[in-house]
Amino acid sequence: MKGTIIKLVRGIYYVDTEIGVIKCKARGLFREKDISPVVGDKVEIRISSEDQTGYIETVYPRKTELIRPAVANIDRALIVFSIKQPELNTYLLDKNLIMTNYFGIDSSICFTKSDLDSDEILNRYVEMYRNIGYTVYVVGKTDYSDLESIKESLVGRITSVSGPSGVGKSTLINKINPDINLKTSSVSLKTERGRHTTRHVELIPLEKDSYIIDTPGFSSLGLDFILDERDLSDYFIEFNQYADKCKFLDCMHINEPECAVKEEIGNSIYQSRYDSYILFINEIKKNRRY
Structure with a gap:
């Protein structure tokens, strides 16, 4: 059967x-x-x-797969990060985006807890990731204006909902479908880390041909699925339109002269994204040594 x-x-x-x-x-x-x-x-x-x-x-053979969380045959990934409690970790967010790009899965971002944005950094990151090319949603304790757009994006698809512990994934899923009634928990004020409420990966039906996969939270993500650091730039989507214009075909966008990618840093390429790129290059090199 x-x-x-x-x-x-x-x-x-x-x-x-x-x-x-x-x-x-x-x-x-x-x-x-x-x-x-x-x-x-x-x-x-x-x-x-x-x-x-x-x-x-x-x-049976998989059409798509992810390794963190370990799920198969999903159509898209909804990556959930909070602006505060816990603090937004853009390096971890960028790692998630690299992973979904690597496995050929369409991804979008949902920033939660917008009501805690006292220093008004939210708009900066929403604008940045939208300019890069990602769909970005925003929700807060009283602001669920993007909820209908999120629901529409789930229709006819299997969507993996993932992100660090405590960012509000379960709360978001309960808003999408109150009948699901997932357990939620608060963030530890001492460590600013979320308490795990989802203990296992589960595929949850929403309506005909529409499912979400609820996944446990995480606080780290390795890049060991990328074996050669020279491949990394392929998964920074904003690099792609400039990489062909570099002087060297095998340009790593680090120390090479006449690098079109480096020339765009501060313009079409955000400094924080380039910083993530350099950090990830070093991590992949370290992984290869061991």
Whole structure:
């Protein structure tokens, strides 16, 4: 019987099939082949006649996948970051955007807690990421004017909702569909870190052919999926229109003369994005050494 993995909890896969959700385990053969089924995978299962549990027999090829969170067959990613509590971490946001670009997944950004924007930095970042080419939404405790636009973007798609702990992902999902009623939690005032309320990845139906994938929060993200630092600039979308104009075809946009990308820093390319690029270059080099 064919189905879709909608939840994974402690090694138990919940597979949605034509007869309902079946609890399944994965065959040991997958471990030998280094195959790890994830939420969103299309699978074929065998159901035991004894207790009506199942075993995953086949994992079908994925059209898309992400590694953080580990999900498959999504159409787009909604990356959620708060302006305050916890503070906006643009390096971590840029890493998420690099990852979705690397895996060929369309992504948009949602900035939350706009009501805490006392020093008015929100507009600067909204303008920056929109100018780069991303769709950006803004929500706050009393401002959900972008909510309808977010809902429209989810129609007919499977969307992964991800971001650091405490930024308000569960609150946002509850606003999108109050029937879901996900557990929410406050941010620790001492550490300014969110408390994990989502413990597992879960695919949640919204309406016909529309789903969101709720994912646990995170505080870090590696770039080990990029093996060569020379490939990194391909995933900074604002670099692409200038890279062909550099003097050297293999320009790294660091120390080379007549670099069209560096010439645009402060104009079409934001300094903070270039700073992220340099930081990530060094991280990838370090990963390669080890």
